[in-house]
Amino acid sequence: AQKVTQAQTEISVVEKEDVTLDCVYETRDTTYYLFWYKQPPSGELVFLIRRNSFDEQNEISGRYSWNFQKSTSSFNFTITASQVVDSAVYFCALSEVPTMNRDDKIIFGKGTRLHILP
Amino acid sequence: GAVVSQHPSRVICKSGTSVKIECRSLDFQATTMFWYRQFPKQSLMLMATSNEGSKATYEQGVEKDKFLINHASLTLSTLTVTSAHPEDSSFYICSTLYDARPYTDTQYFGPGTRLTVL
Numbered sequence A: 001a002q003k004v005t006q007a008q009t010e011i012s013v014v015e016k017e018d019v020t021l022d023c024v025y026e027t028r029d030t031t032y033y034l035f036w037y038k039q040p041p042s043g044e045l046v047f048l049i050r051r052n053s054f055d056e057q058n059e060i061s062g063r064y065s066w067n068f069q070k071s072t073s074s075f076n077f078t079i080t081a082s083q084v085v086d087s088a089v090y091f092c093a094l095s096e097v098p099t100m101n102r103d104d105k106i107i108f109g110k111g112t113r114l115h116i117l118p
Numbered sequence B: 001g002a003v004v005s006q007h008p009s010r011v012i013c014k015s016g017t018s019v020k021i022e023c024r025s026l027d028f029q030a031t032t033m034f035w036y037r038q039f040p041k042q043s044l045m046l047m048a049t050s051n052e053g054s055k056a057t058y059e060q061g062v063e064k065d066k067f068l069i070n071h072a073s074l075t076l077s078t079l080t081v082t083s084a085h086p087e088d089s090s091f092y093i094c095s096t097l098y099d100a101r102p103y104t105d106t107q108y109f110g111p112g113t114r115l116t117v118l
Helices: none
Strands: A003-005 A010-014 A019-021 A024-026 A032-039 A046-052 A059-061 A064-069 A074-079 A088-096 A106-108 A112-117 B004-007 B010-013 B019-025 B032-038 B044-051 B067-073 B076-081 B090-097 B113-117
Touching (some): A010 A019, A019 A112, B019 B032, B032 B067, B032 B076
Parallel strands (some): A010 A112
Antiparallel strands (some): A032 A046
């Protein structure tokens, strides 16, 4: 069965600090997608990244970076030089690569609420 | 890029009434749409998967007679909460797959509908 665990329920850091959000996943599939979404107070989900299980390269996008480690089934997300606008709930998610007989369901972790203090 | 809209964004209703939420894909055809529910400070939970022209597939524990889903066209899916009760108060989010092709791009999420049942 698929499962996504975000052990950190809530994190508070002071602005400009770096912060890493942890994500550990479980799946029996060898092919899958991993996602990170941001949900600001407005509620709308903001897509941040999708990573295919075949691609273990780490990715950097501005102040955001992601560390995908298949050996530990982790897909951690780091925000460098955090800003107040980064305050939000962040969800890690997992999806099987769809086949003819399976829907592309996304399984979400419980989310990590991030507070960036000015 | 793809845009998904939801209407209404907020609704307050009396207990016992029915509420219809619309989810539209604005610039592409969506053969598959997903409906999620998010209780306060909790993760998104998939309620059902709807496919255009066929019956929706409900997740375990979701009452199909209470949450009616109609996916009558390639751009519109509706979720009707029948005889709503206060415990149905939640944030309802839809998402779509672009053409439901294998290895397709990520799901696109709507902005959500906040339902409050008095």
